[in-house]
Amino acid sequence: MSDIYPIKWNADTKILTLLDQTLLPHEEVYNEYADPEEVAEAIRSLVVRGAPAIGCAAAFGVVLASMRYTGTETGELKALVNSAMETLGATRPTAVNLFRALDRMGSFLDTLTEVPCDRIQSDLEKEALAILDEDLAACRRIGDFGSELVPANSKILTHCNAGALATAGYGTALGVIRSAFRDNKVSMVWVDETRPVLQGARLTAWEMARENIPATLITDNAAGAIMAAGEVDFVVVGADRIASNGDVANKIGTYNVAVLAERHNIPFVVAAPLTTVDPSLPTGESIPIEERSPDEVAGYGDLSWAPEKIHIYNPAFDVTPAELITAIVTEKGIVLTPFGPGLASLLVTE
Amino acid sequence: MSDIYPIKWNADTKILTLLDQTLLPHEEVYNEYADPEEVAEAIRSLVVRGAPAIGCAAAFGVVLASMRYTGTETGELKALVNSAMETLGATRPTAVNLFRALDRMGSFLDTLTEVPCDRIQSDLEKEALAILDEDLAACRRIGDFGSELVPANSKILTHCNAGALATAGYGTALGVIRSAFRDNKVSMVWVDETRPVLQGARLTAWEMARENIPATLITDNAAGAIMAAGEVDFVVVGADRIASNGDVANKIGTYNVAVLAERHNIPFVVAAPLTTVDPSLPTGESIPIEERSPDEVAGYGDLSWAPEKIHIYNPAFDVTPAELITAIVTEKGIVLTPFGPGLASLLVTE
Numbered sequence: 001m002s003d004i005y006p007i008k009w010n011a012d013t014k015i016l017t018l019l020d021q022t023l024l025p026h027e028e029v030y031n032e033y034a035d036p037e038e039v040a041e042a043i044r045s046l047v048v049r050g051a052p053a054i055g056c057a058a059a060f061g062v063v064l065a066s067m068r069y070t071g072t073e074t075g076e077l078k079a080l081v082n083s084a085m086e087t088l089g090a091t092r093p094t095a096v097n098l099f100r101a102l103d104r105m106g107s108f109l110d111t112l113t114e115v116p117c118d119r120i121q122s123d124l125e126k127e128a129l130a131i132l133d134e135d136l137a138a139c140r141r142i143g144d145f146g147s148e149l150v151p152a153n154s155k156i157l158t159h160c161n162a163g164a165l166a167t168a169g170y171g172t173a174l175g176v177i178r179s180a181f182r183d184n185k186v187s188m189v190w191v192d193e194t195r196p197v198l199q200g201a202r203l204t205a206w207e208m209a210r211e212n213i214p215a216t217l218i219t220d221n222a223a224g225a226i227m228a229a230g231e232v233d234f235v236v237v238g239a240d241r242i243a244s245n246g247d248v249a250n251k252i253g254t255y256n257v258a259v260l261a262e263r264h265n266i267p268f269v270v271a272a273p274l275t276t277v278d279p280s281l282p283t284g285e286s287i288p289i290e291e292r293s294p295d296e297v298a299g300y301g302d303l304s305w306a307p308e309k310i311h312i313y314n315p316a317f318d319v320t321p322a323e324l325i326t327a328i329v330t331e332k333g334i335v336l337t338p339f340g341p342g343l344a345s346l347l348v349t350e
Numbered sequence: 351m352s353d354i355y356p357i358k359w360n361a362d363t364k365i366l367t368l369l370d371q372t373l374l375p376h377e378e379v380y381n382e383y384a385d386p387e388e389v390a391e392a393i394r395s396l397v398v399r400g401a402p403a404i405g406c407a408a409a410f411g412v413v414l415a416s417m418r419y420t421g422t423e424t425g426e427l428k429a430l431v432n433s434a435m436e437t438l439g440a441t442r443p444t445a446v447n448l449f450r451a452l453d454r455m456g457s458f459l460d461t462l463t464e465v466p467c468d469r470i471q472s473d474l475e476k477e478a479l480a481i482l483d484e485d486l487a488a489c490r491r492i493g494d495f496g497s498e499l500v501p502a503n504s505k506i507l508t509h510c511n512a513g514a515l516a517t518a519g520y521g522t523a524l525g526v527i528r529s530a531f532r533d534n535k536v537s538m539v540w541v542d543e544t545r546p547v548l549q550g551a552r553l554t555a556w557e558m559a560r561e562n563i564p565a566t567l568i569t570d571n572a573a574g575a576i577m578a579a580g581e582v583d584f585v586v587v588g589a590d591r592i593a594s595n596g597d598v599a600n601k602i603g604t605y606n607v608a609v610l611a612e613r614h615n616i617p618f619v620v621a622a623p624l625t626t627v628d629p630s631l632p633t634g635e636s637i638p639i640e641e642r643s644p645d646e647v648a649g650y651g652d653l654s655w656a657p658e659k660i661h662i663y664n665p666a667f668d669v670t671p672a673e674l675i676t677a678i679v680t681e682k683g684i685v686l687t688p689f690g691p692g693l694a695s696l697l698v699t700e
Contacts, residue, residue, distance in 0.1 A: 025657040191660070193647065195545055195569040201647070201656045209659040216661045219545040219647055221570050221603025225639075225668035228605065253571025255578065256606055259613050297543065297551075297569055303653055305548055307375040310541070310555040311566045318575035 002171070002178060004164035004207060006048060007056050009129060014067050016060045018048045021165055025206035036065040036084040043091040043098075046197065050166020051240045051276055052135050055097035058088045059128035062105040066121045077117045081109060081124070093288040094249055094317045095240040096278040101131055135168035138273040138331035139175045146176030146236065146271050146329040150185045154233040157190040157223060160251035161203035162238025162271065172271040173236040174207060176329060181213050189215040190232060192223055194251060196296040196314065220253050227264040235261045239272040239328075246322030246339025247284025248272075252315055258324040267326040274330050277343055284319035292316045352521070352528060354514035354557060356398060357406050359479060364417050366410045368398045371515055375556035386415040386434040393441040393448075396547065400516020401590045401626055402485050405451035408438045409478035412455040416471045427467050431459060431474075443638045444599055444667045445590040446628045451481055485518035488623040488681035489525045496526030496586065496621050496679040500535045504583040507540040507573060510601035511553035512588025512621065522621040523586040524557060526679060531563050539565040540582060542573055544601060546646040546664065570603050577614040585611045589622040589678075596672030596689025597634025598622075602665055608674040617676040624680050627693055634669035642666045 008017040008030075016033040022045065023029050031047060033039050039061035042048050048057045065084030069077045085102050092098060108127045112120050150156065156177055163174035170178060180186050189208055194200035201217055208215035218226065226232055235257060241249040248254070248270050261268040281287060294312035298304050306312070328335040328343070335342035358367040358380075366383040372395065373379050381397060383389050389411035392398050398407045415434030419427045435452050442448060458477045462470050500506065506527055513524035520528060530536050539558055544550035551567055558565035568576065576582055585607060591599040598604070598620050611618040631637060644662035648654045656662070678685040678693070685692035 025655075193545070193656075195543070195571055198655055201660075205660040206657045209657045214661075216663050217647060217656055218663050219570075219602065221545055221601075221606060222663065222665055222668075224606040224609060225602060225665055226663075228668070251571075252569065252575060256571060256574040256610060259574060259610055260606060263609050297567060300650060300653065300655065303650065305375075305650065306543075306551045306567055307556045307559045309559040311564075313566050313568050313572065313576075315572055315575055318572075318578070 002164045002169060002211065005169045006053055006165045007132060007168060009060055009132070016064060018042055018057060019165070020047050021049055021203060022046055024202050034064060036061040037087060039064060040087045040091050050161065051095035051097040051238065052167040052172065052273055053165070054092065054095050055101035055275060056132045056135055056168050058098050059101045059105055059131045061088045062102065063125050063128045066124050069117060072117055074115070074117060074120065077120060078109060092290055094290045097275045100275045104131065132168045135273060136170060139167045139170035139172055141331040142172050142271050142273065142329050143170060143175030143179035145334050146269065147179035147183050147185065149267065149269055149327060149329070149334065150176065150180040150234055152185055153187050154180065154185055155188040155190065155231055156186060156234045156236060157192065157232045157257070158204060158235070159192040159200065159237050159254050159257050160194045161199040163204055163207045165203050165207065166238060172238045172273065174204065176236045176271045177213065186213065189213055190226060191215050191217045192220045192253065192257070193217060194253065195220060198300070199251070223257055224260050227260050227266060232266050234267050234269070236269045236271055239270050239276045240317055241287050242272060242277045242328065242343070243281040243284045243287060244279050244340055244343065245283050246325060246328060246337070246343065248320045248325060249284060249287040249289065249317045250320065252318050255318040255320045258320040262324050268324060269327045269329060270325055271329045274332065274346055277347060279344070279347055284321065287319060290316040352514045352519060352561065355519045356403055356515045357482060357518060359410055359482070366414060368392055368407060369515070370397050371399055371553060372396055374552050384414060386411040387437060389414060390437045390441050400511065401445035401447040401588065402517040402522065402623055403515070404442065404445050405447035405625060406482045406485055406518050408448050409451045409455050409481045411438045412452065413475050413478045416474050419467060422467055424465070424467060424470065427470060428459060442640055444640045447625045450625045454481065482518045485623060486520060489517050489520035489522055491681040492522050492621050492623065492679050493520060493525030493529035495684050496619065497529035497533050497535065499617065499619055499677060499679070499684065500526070500530040500584055502535050503537050504530065504535055505538040505540065505581055506536060506584045506586060507542065507582045507607065508554060508585070509542040509550065509587050509604050509607050510544045511549040513554055513557045515553050515557065516588060522588045522623065524554065526586045526621045527563065536563065539563055540576060541565050541567045542570045542603065542607070543567060544603065545570060548650070549601070573607055574610050577610050577616060582614070582616055584617050584619070586619045586621055589620050589626045590667055591637050592622060592627045592678065592693070593631040593634045593637060594629050594690055594693065595633050596675060596678060596687070596693065598670045598675060599634060599637040599639065599667045600670065602668050605668040605670045608670040612674050618674055619677045619679060620675055621679040624682065624696055627697060629694070629697055634671065637669060640666040
């Protein structure tokens with residue numbers, strides 16, 4: 001199991017605590033939040049990141065917005081909450097879990113009619129806690145389903161961090177690795193460093209080291225060479241948004257890994273909760289791709305290594321077409337190609 | 351044209367000057383060398399890097415070794431030079447140009463029998479200058495031949511730095527880009543940052559900015575996404591060693607780019623002088639691949655972002671099989687598949 005929980009809610013103090021992922025692995029700092037705008041900024045600045053974790057954090061941002069209201073007018077309270085939801089929804093465009101969590105909180109709020117304000121506040125709190133609990137439970141089920149796909153004695157490559165840090169806990173892709181490791185199937189985890197923000201080098205490496213899962217950090221550039229050397233048996237990654245047909249938006253470079261895996265006949269598996277599926281999009285082509293600051297590419301932190309005059313393009317995600325994906329592992333089971341009908345049936349029964 | 355010359359020899363002072371490429375792009379510092387051991391260290395620490403440039407620098411290291419001898423015993427002089435050649439040859443294992451240059455200097459030394467020491471010194475100096483001049487001339491021819499392959503209005507992607515900085519001047523892959531830009535065929539150069547040492551972000555970006563060639567820096571991870579978006583028409587890279595069959599060892603991540611280019615039907619062209627071809631190796635499988643310090647992956651410079659406990663694997667090169675290569679551009683012309691006979695015929699007439 002994993003004891004890493006990036007998002008904690010204190011039911012007594014009504015304070016949200018986020019593990020500051022920008023400071024990992026060298027510092028383990030927990031920030032406290034009582035202000036929804038500050039939660040939005042934490043999402044924007046990657047203090048909390050990873051599609052499911054963003055959704056959970058945003059849900060508590062909504063709770064915090066409601067808690068700030070000290071009056072008794074339901075309409076005023078709802079207006080305040082709706083305004084905070086707009087702010088939270090404008091932070092990052094690609095991960096659909098954010099919008100799913102906000103929609104769920106908003107729809108739930110809509111059902112709370114003729115209810116006093118303090119009851120609305122406590123009901124929203126319960127709903128956010130349910131989102132957090134469900135995500136953690138979903139990750140554990142994803143991990144266990146996914147482990148069934150992992151061959152014995154596997155060397156597994158992963159890209160970015162779809163770990164406990166990216167979820168309520170346990171992780172999606174790293175949930176599969178955790179369960180497979182528990183099942184004695186993992187001989188090595190290859191960790192792509194994942195430029196530019198280095199979620200692999202900083203976060204996945206930290207999670208693996210902390211739990212003594214055998215892992216080796218590589219540059220993203222080395223993934224092809226180790227596949228060509230026969231050193232990768234299985235690839236598992238997370239997802240930020242999955243279109244109806246199974247096309248997957250995930251961290252930039254995921255597509256490169258999928259193309260390399262196909263060349264080497266290595267299973268390429270996506271692990272994600274059903275909240276990551278966006279049934280409104282027929283294919284990955286219409287998934288909005290966040291473009292982030294050139295500073296992330298020009299250097300790292302305060303260090304800049306690129307010449308000042310150079311133009312930079314920094315898309316944070318890419319789209320892997322369904323044809324390159326072997327399986328999508330959800331909390332309700334494993335979906336195989338063609339993904340469309342399989343995903344649709346799981347969503348209907350959700 | 352390019353006015354970037356990373357290696358300069360002062361015939362009056364007998365001092366070698368190397369542009370310190372570890373400090374680029376922020377500082378343009380030229381180091382002076384009179385000691386062959388220091389030249390070896392400059393090669394090892396990447397002050398000078400790039401297969402052809404390493405060969406040229408090593409040739410002058412041999413000259414410097416001979417210059418240190420102030421006696422009149424030919425045997426003593428030759429022993430000193432041979433010892434320096436061993437040191438220079440033990441610096442970096444993958445680029446064959448190093449060994450070709452040292453072999454050439456050694457074979458030439460062997461021909462200098464019954465010749466006074468000062469004449470040996472001046473003859474070795476002339477031979478090293480010839481190697482430098484020939485490399486520059488080869489790069490210009492490679493550039494002009496390669497430009498013929500570039501379609502009009504091309505967006506060209508390159509990986510690492512096979513530029514003026516990696517050669518005596520003008521560059522191999524960047525030589526092709528320079529000639530194609532001169533021929534008005536280049537609308538954009540996509541520069542892979544090339545982790546871990548960031549030769550793309552630091553050196554290729556610097557060369558492009560300095561000559562106002564339109565360029566955009568990306569992470570290595572973004573190469574697949576821009577190809578999928580139809581934004582790459584042509585890929586050109588250098589080489590550190592080419593086997594008889596056309597398999598190419600080049601900077602780690604080159605193989606990833608080649609696999610992506612094949613998926614998108616984008617020409618993948620290798621530009622290299624014939625000194626990069628190693629006819630003793632039947633295929634790329636037997637090319638020795640340098641493994642460099644884990645520190646290069648754990649961070650950059652003094653900055654470390656990986657957890658201390660994580661294991662790291664850092665191969666500096668990978669091998670791209672001939673089947674993924676569209677053309678190999680040499681100073682004697684363009685070689686198409688099957689590369690074996692084409693390369694062999696050019697080497698015979700070398």
